[in-house]
Amino acid sequence: MVDKDLKHLLSQESFLNYCFGRNDNDVRYWNKWLTDHPEDAVEIENIRRAVIMMAKASRDTLRDKHFDELQQKIAGQPAIPIIKKRPFWKQPFAAAVLLLLAGAALMYNRIAKPVQNNAMVQKSDIKPGSNRAVLTLANGHKIMLTDSADGEIATQSGVKINKKAQGQIVYELPAGTASGNSVPEYNTIEAPTGGQWEVILPDKSKVWLNARSSLTYPTFFAGNERKVKLNGEAYFEIAHNKKMPFRVMSKTQTVEVLGTHFDIMAYDDEQVMKTTLMEGSVKISDGDRARILVPGEQAQVSNADLKVISDVDLEDMISWKNGYFKFNESLESIMRKVARWYDVEVSYAGNVDPSQRFGGKISRYKNLGSALKIMELTGSIHFKVEGRRVTVMQ
């Protein structure tokens, strides 16, 4: 009966005053009315609860939206130093949480195995990235590289391009090429979204390309420098050659080395370019600014400045090369890595804070579903996967 009168009820300020306790007279009136109509008590109480919860939910939604707008305004202005709370991983309890996460991941690995046998789950689950790349020769010819088909794939300027069983690309110089008259040609190797590749350059330097990254380099190095161009992320193990410094150009930055191991991350969708040094020494320059790094240091180059961080976890930086994600960073940053490797698009539900930090370690060879499940074990986020779209929810 009350149901039919919902419209009538909501039009009465006195009923809403009763719901929110805004007017004593109205509260008394409705309490009396309920005593006289006990059969409607549950129904009325349901409406009252619904109204109170809707009030709160509508406020929360709107306030969050407005605060997001404010944060965007703040981010768009020149930065004013603000003291943030200690980052998550520096909190005293962080070690415990990380340990718990690692333990949970381990446990999940054991529990999850039988689930993976389920054909339905496997069918809908997105597979991880794999070893694949596209080699573009100087004449524009493109060669798809996968784990299959080994042997000689092309010859350019007398340089043989071979693909080895492990998937590496090796450049073989005929004797005396470098001192000869021939001119090097430029090749580009690109690991697409969901791909990675290992290249051995003509000078025997090794380069591991991460997903959505490309490297342009000559078929042989001539002159007084070894110059390559990187877009995205790669790990370099550069063969020592004092006479010919090795230079990596990425966006506005140049990294110069004689022979060393280092990682450069310079994706277009990351605001900061990071160069992390494992061994040896490198010089970073960006416009007028330049710094020399010692092992264990990381240079961070952004539009605003070039700064050097000294306590970097080296294992974090090259975890991708070793087959796992090891993160200690914002959710946004983690999800960008996930997007590059699993070839998915990521979006966030309105109530999720993409800047919240997480730490943990997950194999890169798990299907997307399993990897996300492990992240869900933290209890603070959930994921919805539809096709190649991942929505992060609270």
Add this chain to the structure above:
Amino acid sequence: MFSYGKSGIALRMHWDTFIMEGCEDDFYKLYCHYHDYFIYLGNLKGASLDKAKDCINDLFLYVFENRARLQHIRNHHNYLVTAFIRNLFRKPHFGAEESLELQDLPEMPVYPSAEAEYIEQTTQKQVTEILQGYINELSDSQNKIVYQKFFLGHTYENIAQLNNISIKTAYNTVYNSVEKLKKLIGQDNANVLVTAISLLAVLFFIIFQ
């Protein structure tokens, strides 16, 4: 019950910590507190929700960027309310008679926050999530009207004027929103939602009668 309105003394500590240390958590708490009150005040002065929101965000952006300059502020509440109303009327300064008027600004109507918390705590998480999901489904303008009616306690006449709609539309929007939610609750008797809500309602009734 809410401590909105005139003094905001409970927030003194957050203001001081933010001004001295720039702690973002305290900044957020201040924002949460004044967001509703200022929208309410703005609405009473005839400003639309969006205009009030713009003035709030301009004010808080200024506070965020100039905290070093605000260390001399003794009464953060008066400062914020005055600055907000100046923003609203785009006046660089206030006349003496207008400052006096500050004393007469109304309190916000009561919203039973303690009870809402109680309801949320005693309602299954799943149910709360479904409700939040439902609210998220409302359009922006529907959500604004629900907020103005239920949370801020404006009259339908006010809401119609503020949103440039007829009283009937204001009132139908509220009715349709609740009706839709009620349908969602009553759709299926085996539904966890209806079981949980109804059961709790009965218990609630027995306890509070």
